Every structure is written in structure tokens, then in C-alpha cells.
Amino acid sequence: MDKTAIPENFEAIISDVDGVLVDSMSFHAQAWKTSFKEAGIDIEKEEIYILEGSNHIGIIEKIFEKQGLVPTEEDLDQIHERKKELFSRTRKHMYLMEWMKLSNPCNQSSNLQ
Numbered sequence: 001m002d003k004t005a006i007p008e009n010f011e012a013i014i015s016d017v018d019g020v021l022v023d024s025m026s027f028h029a030q031a032w033k034t035s036f037k038e039a040g041i042d043i044e045k046e047e048i049y050i051l052e053g054s055n056h057i058g059i060i061e062k063i064f065e066k067q068g069l070v071p072t073e074e075d076l077d078q079i080h081e082r083k084k085e086l087f088s089r090t091r092k093h094m095y096l097m098e099w100m101k102l103s104n105p106c107n108q109s110s111n112l113q
Contacts, residue, residue, distance in 0.1 A: 025052060031086035032059065035079045041067055056080040 029045040036043050043063055051059045060079050064071045071079075 025049065027090045028083075028087060031083045031090065034086055035083040036063060038082060039075065039079050041069075056083070 026045070029048040032048045033043055033045050041063060047063065047066070048059065051062055054062070057076060057080075060071050060076055064075070
């Protein structure tokens with residue numbers, strides 16, 4: 001079976017590529033923090049929040065600059081690939097947690113119209 005084919009009984013697909021539907025920023029920040037730590041650079045997650053919206057090259061360059069360093073192409077590739085790997089591990093948990101919050105009637109605001 002072709003895993004990229006959309007089954008005929010699907011009526012819609014919702015894709016969240018920018019974190020609007022699911023708040024994924026804390027997961028991205030933790031993945032970046034761990035990636036930099038493994039590369040020998042300690043940062044706070046807040047530093048990633050400040051750079052929200054930047055692409056991976058911008059984030060890595062700004063963090064290195066703050067440390068008085070200049071990243072090599074190898075640094076850019078290794079840190080970014082590691083961040084993607086770490087984030088992909090959390091994705092399943094993240095969506096499950098968001099689904100549980102959204103599906104819990106106690107979390108629904110009575111002010112929604």
C-alpha cells in the first residue's frame with residue numbers, strides 16, 4: 001500500500017505547520033536546548049523563545065554569536081539535524097497531550113461563542 005496516498009474515505013486533513021493549532025514551542029525550545037548542550041553550548045529555553053520565527057540557521061548563528069563564536073557548516077548541519085531528531089521524538093506525545101486538553105470538556109471555555 002502506498003503510504004503517501006490519501007484514503008478515499010477522508011474528508012479533510014488538518015495540518016499544523018506553524019504551531020497555531022498545537023502549541024509546540026516548548027517542545028521546539030527543549031529540542032534546541034538539548035541540541036546546543038550536546039554541542040557544548042548551554043542556553044536557556046527563553047533564548048529560543050526570543051528567536052521564535054527565525055529559521056534554523058538564524059537560531060544557530062544568534063546563539064553562537066551570543067557565545068562569541070561563529071558556527072561552521074558542520075555545526076549548522078549537526079545541531080539542526082539533532083534538533084529535528086529530538087523534536088520528532090516528542091511529536092507523538094505533544095499531539096496526544098493537546099488532543100487530551102481539547103477533548104476534555106472541563107477545558108472548554110464557557111465564553112466561546
